[in-house]
Amino acid sequence: MNMHFANEQEKLLHDIGVMDFVAIEMSLYLDTHPTDRNAMEYFNHYNRMTNQAKKEYSEKFGPLTIALADTSNCSDWTWATLPMPWEGGCA
């Protein structure tokens, strides 16, 4: 599928969506297969990537979670002022 994104923010948010989805899927499998090392490797890989990407996204475009909110570099509490996901264009 040819994905076209308007800007870096859209592309990064999309990538976070895909990688986080893989991590979530693996976590659900691991819940019932807690000794499957192979599955754990997949989880670790995608979990690391998605955490890194979420941190990068939050630094550039505003916090994805309250834990990633850092007010030292911006004047406002952007957690409360940025668009909500249901407004469209927020993945």
Add this chain to the structure above:
Amino acid sequence: MWNYERRLEYPVNITTPNAKLAQAIISQYGGPDGEMGASMRYLSQRYACPYREVAAVLTDIGTEELAHLEMVATIVHQLTKNLSMEEIEESGFANYYVDHTIGIWPQAAGGVPFNACEFQSKGDIITDLCEDMAADGAILQKQQKI
């Protein structure tokens, strides 16, 4: 406890309002085979579960169903936010609109408000897991129909 992540699990970008579709999709929010029932079912059943792995599955799936709930609400919101009065009256959406306008309120397509009768939590893990399989089968069938 729960944290919130400011994004949808899967993108929703609807540009054309459609009241008739919203009327059907609200059922996926608060109806008998909807995501509110799904999340409340799993999150309620997990306490009586004697096996940690199963409690973990119920917790994680229940949490993900909350993310699905958000997507369904977003769909209904985007389908209805710029409706004209004529569209509302013609589509059969007027009954919901008169009480809630473009607010999101959990009910089935037929108007039955969301209630705990939409799910069961019996305190017996085998019974509860059978309820879960039946419910997800029904959810899948409803989603295929929509």
Add this chain to the structure above:
Amino acid sequence: MKDYMYKENCDKFPLAMAYVPWQRFNGIYDNLEEAFDAGTVFPELDKPFTGRRCCKK
């Protein structure tokens, strides 16, 4: 599709119980975009929507 039906020892299973086959890890979709759109990373869980019952007739 791999057959997960356990035809052996069925007579040893208690009656009047529901059973679910155990998922085994056989890898995930190579194309993650496709998996994301399908709603699952596990190919064996990617079941087609037919909009009708399972029987062909």
